[in-house]
Amino acid sequence: MSNPQMSDSQAKNPSAARASSNQQTFAGRGVYDAIIVGAGFSGLYQLHCLRDKLGLTAVVLEAGDGVGVTWYWNRYPGARCDSESHTYCYYFNDDLLTQWQWSERYPGQAEILKYLNFCADKLDLRRDIRLNQRVNLAVWDAAAESWQVETAAGLQLTSRFLITAVGCLSSANMPDIEGASSFDGAIYHTGEWPHQAVEFSGKSVVVIGTGSTGIQAIPVIAQQADNLVVLQRTPNFSVPARNAPLADGFHQTFTQNIDLWRQKMQLSRHGHPWVAPPRNLHETPEDERNAILEAGWQAGGLGFRESFCDVLLDSRSNDIMSDFIRAKIRDIVDDPATAEMLVPYDHPFGTKRPPIDTDYFETYNRDNVGLVDIRDNPINRIEASGVCLEDGTHIAADIIVFATGFDAMTGALLKMGIVGRDRLTLADAWAEGPQTYLGLAIHGFPNLLTITGPGSPSVLTNMPRAIEQHIDWITTLLARAKAQSITLVEAELSAMQDWTNHVTAVANDTLLPRAGHSWYLGANVPGKPRVFMPYCKGLDVFRAHCEQVAADGYPGFSFC
Ligand code: NA7
Numbered sequence: 001m002s003n004p005q006m007s008d009s010q011a012k013n014p015s016a017a018r019a020s021s022n023q024q025t026f027a028g029r030g031v032y033d034a035i036i037v038g039a040g041f042s043g044l045y046q047l048h049c050l051r052d053k054l055g056l057t058a059v060v061l062e063a064g065d066g067v068g069v070t071w072y073w074n075r076y077p078g079a080r081c082d083s084e085s086h087t088y089c090y091y092f093n094d095d096l097l098t099q100w101q102w103s104e105r106y107p108g109q110a111e112i113l114k115y116l117n118f119c120a121d122k123l124d125l126r127r128d129i130r131l132n133q134r135v136n137l138a139v140w141d142a143a144a145e146s147w148q149v150e151t152a153a154g155l156q157l158t159s160r161f162l163i164t165a166v167g168c169l170s171s172a173n174m175p176d177i178e179g180a181s182s183f184d185g186a187i188y189h190t191g192e193w194p195h196q197a198v199e200f201s202g203k204s205v206v207v208i209g210t211g212s213t214g215i216q217a218i219p220v221i222a223q224q225a226d227n228l229v230v231l232q233r234t235p236n237f238s239v240p241a242r243n244a245p246l247a248d249g250f251h252q253t254f255t256q257n258i259d260l261w262r263q264k265m266q267l268s269r270h271g272h273p274w275v276a277p278p279r280n281l282h283e284t285p286e287d288e289r290n291a292i293l294e295a296g297w298q299a300g301g302l303g304f305r306e307s308f309c310d311v312l313l314d315s316r317s318n319d320i321m322s323d324f325i326r327a328k329i330r331d332i333v334d335d336p337a338t339a340e341m342l343v344p345y346d347h348p349f350g351t352k353r354p355p356i357d358t359d360y361f362e363t364y365n366r367d368n369v370g371l372v373d374i375r376d377n378p379i380n381r382i383e384a385s386g387v388c389l390e391d392g393t394h395i396a397a398d399i400i401v402f403a404t405g406f407d408a409m410t411g412a413l414l415k416m417g418i419v420g421r422d423r424l425t426l427a428d429a430w431a432e433g434p435q436t437y438l439g440l441a442i443h444g445f446p447n448l449l450t451i452t453g454p455g456s457p458s459v460l461t462n463m464p465r466a467i468e469q470h471i472d473w474i475t476t477l478l479a480r481a482k483a484q485s486i487t488l489v490e491a492e493l494s495a496m497q498d499w500t501n502h503v504t505a506v507a508n509d510t511l512l513p514r515a516g517h518s519w520y521l522g523a524n525v526p527g528k529p530r531v532f533m534p535y536c537k538g539l540d541v542f543r544a545h546c547e548q549v550a551a552d553g554y555p556g557f558s559f560c
Helices: 008-012 041-053 094-099 109-122 212-224 250-255 258-267 286-299 302-307 315-332 336-342 463-483 493-508 539-551
Strands: 032-037 058-061 135-141 146-151 156-164 186-189 204-208 227-232 369-373 379-383 386-389 394-396 399-402 448-450 489-491 557-559
Touching: 032 041, 032 463, 041 058, 041 109, 041 463, 058 156, 094 109, 094 250, 094 258, 204 212, 204 386, 212 227, 250 258, 258 539, 286 302, 286 315, 315 336, 336 369, 463 539, 489 493
Parallel strands: 032 058, 032 156, 156 448, 186 399, 204 227, 204 399, 227 369
Antiparallel strands: 135 146, 146 156, 379 386, 386 394, 489 557
8 A cells, every 4th residue: 555645756755855954963963862753751751862861862742732632532431440549640750650649549531631641741842742633654865864754734844863652542543334424313433522511411312332332422422412212233351440539648648658659560461550369260269359359349440350370371361350340231131131231142251452441330220221233233324313224224313423433543654655765654564563683673674663662562551561561671772872973773574573573472372352443453443464463462561671671782773
């Protein structure tokens, strides 16, 4: 697939003009040392590291008209992070940790956005962020050893390094359904939610999708709408979040123990402050394991899965945990037929991203909420007055909400029109699925670094921990480049292939690939190659490996 926006002449000789600037560059060529794409958790910290720690010239290009990326776009009702507040933030700076006080166990979207704006101000980052600049072309200029970058708004900039900080879940997956344009009401995608409030009261609403997003949005919409119908293709496991305001004194105790929290997260596979105890579920006596599972259910959150260490490794253990959740669903949902529709049957618990919820299953006990199984009776078309299923059933709607997820991990990168050495487009390079070295470098694309790219732990972790790890590593690499006047850094082909094979092999040692329709595999987007994209062996293992690569002089990278 070639980039439709790129002409031959652009590819051979990109027209990107060098911006007039008096900024200095470490290698003496190119206007900026680095262009960073995206002003979310990754882009803000990367800018701080390059500009304020290394003294490089860097600029952030951001598509939105504010910072935040994932948390800028995902404003849907109920949007909330699944990581706990005091862990879902930067840890590189104790001042930020002490000065910002979270209000609830899990941070809501608005609070996270406020936090990121607070950080942008505290670190004085805004002067190097250009808003409303969606990158749609980035071409490697071999002669100039630099990236020529163009935005949809017409900005043209040149840089030695191009660093993507676009988020793993920022490219909305909108199904192409016949007749959508004829709908008389409003259609929304949760990942591109309007900035003004959407009025649900007095309305008939259809929600499509029961992933993490749908599971968060459905209970909130149900409280406001006249009538809500959920169209479910696949029933999903979910565990109660048990969100609550943080206790008085929590922040003070937390700030007295920052190092302890930091250490806990460093030791963890997922970057959360807990480690699964070394006990196998299926080998634990029934009374004991039931008590442990019940305690985990009552505590709520992602820690439930970590009550035992083998849930994603041994199907005997996974079956027990999955059955425990199935029993909870049957217990919570009053109508047995509805309960059976909600009981997951086609994937082991945790092999799709495990949602956590606030009254999700309870919501189906409301009189104004209905559930329709569309697995064998899919949406046929959208009409002026609602949604029509294959069997002719018509569901009236004033509002249709697509909670249908994202073109995860690769979508935002492929939309940027990246063209590497010898006019190789990223889309062509990844035609059979993404290939990276350590999730952050791609052979054929010199000086391109992809924060939390496919092949890194990313979406399997508490994201800020994975982001800080990748950025610290990139910063060390660029410090070396600066010190040694290195102008080219590129992953070697064999290193990239070996790493990609390793990512697949370690996934195949687990139950994770068994959810055939998971977005981890790219299976949610029609035509997307099926490759297990995140690195699943753990952020702790990954961090140690990356540190070893640096200590050994960066084997797998070529420099010149
Ligand atoms: P997900 O987890 O990809 O969920 C999307 C949901 O939408 C899921 O239930 C899908 O069913 C459903 N879906 C997708 N396409 C269709 C079509 N064409 N028709 C009907 N139903 C469809 O996305 P989320 O936004 O919920 O969560 C993404 C991540 O964001 C989440 O994991 C957190 O990390 C934050 P399926 O299961 O594919 O049958």
